[in-house]
Amino acid sequence: MTRLDELRAGLDATNARIDAACSAAGRDRGEVALTVVTKFFPASDVRLLAGLGVTDVGENRHQEAEAKQAECAALGLRWHFIGGLQKNKAAAVARYADVVESVDRPELLPRLARGAAERGRPLDVLLQVSLDPAGSDHRAGADPATLGALAAEVDAFVDLRLGGLMAVAPLGEDPAAAFARLQEIRHGFLADHPDATALSAGMSGDLEQAVAAGATHVRVGSAVLGSRPSVQ
Numbered sequence: 001m002t003r004l005d006e007l008r009a010g011l012d013a014t015n016a017r018i019d020a021a022c023s024a025a026g027r028d029r030g031e032v033a034l035t036v037v038t039k040f041f042p043a044s045d046v047r048l049l050a051g052l053g054v055t056d057v058g059e060n061r062h063q064e065a066e067a068k069q070a071e072c073a074a075l076g077l078r079w080h081f082i083g084g085l086q087k088n089k090a091a092a093v094a095r096y097a098d099v100v101e102s103v104d105r106p107e108l109l110p111r112l113a114r115g116a117a118e119r120g121r122p123l124d125v126l127l128q129v130s131l132d133p134a135g136s137d138h139r140a141g142a143d144p145a146t147l148g149a150l151a152a153e154v155d156a157f158v159d160l161r162l163g164g165l166m167a168v169a170p171l172g173e174d175p176a177a178a179f180a181r182l183q184e185i186r187h188g189f190l191a192d193h194p195d196a197t198a199l200s201a202g203m204s205g206d207l208e209q210a211v212a213a214g215a216t217h218v219r220v221g222s223a224v225l226g227s228r229p230s231v232q
């Protein structure tokens, strides 16, 4: 099997899972977009994926993402930054990313806005919400109680466009239970921000549960590309 055959098979299987999840949830397939997470895989894979019709790719580490995006700039892909964001890297990320999905604190915003302004176009941002149990330290993602304030701060920057929410199901919990909480959080959020309808949730292991809970974007890596090197 060539790499192209492998990627085509992974993509076909993933799209079949999304199709089935949409039917099971009574949703239109057009409501759920696929972002292929290419972290740890080479630019040559990104090129093959683009040839197979992939339009959106996700990366989680700044240096790797920056280099790969530069190498693949001619492919016309949408680049989603989905990783933990250091504040001193935020402006740089905003210069090549089309969407930053991991916005979880206000101090990132002026830096993202500066990068977007330097690039000369508004940046789409999603707020990453923590689904960790109440009272935990919310390591990745904003405490749901702070989402409203964070969203209001995003609205104050003309160079940032609030697209919606992103979340990762906590390890060790039934993803259906975690995404049910997410659905509730989103319900409250949409009451104040009716246009911020994106919900990025679901990965290789739990995309069905995420689609059932209303995800509009699933972020799938290993089910398309194979397993990553274990050094993460």
Ligand SMILES: *Cc1c(COP(=O)(O)O)cnc(C)c1O
Pocket: 037, 039, 060, 082, 083, 168, 202, 203, 204, 205, 219, 220, 221, 222, 223
């Ligand atoms: C790596 C990653 C994914 C994709 O994970 P897979 O299990 O390989 O599908 C999705 N979302 C985020 C935030 C990631 O870091």
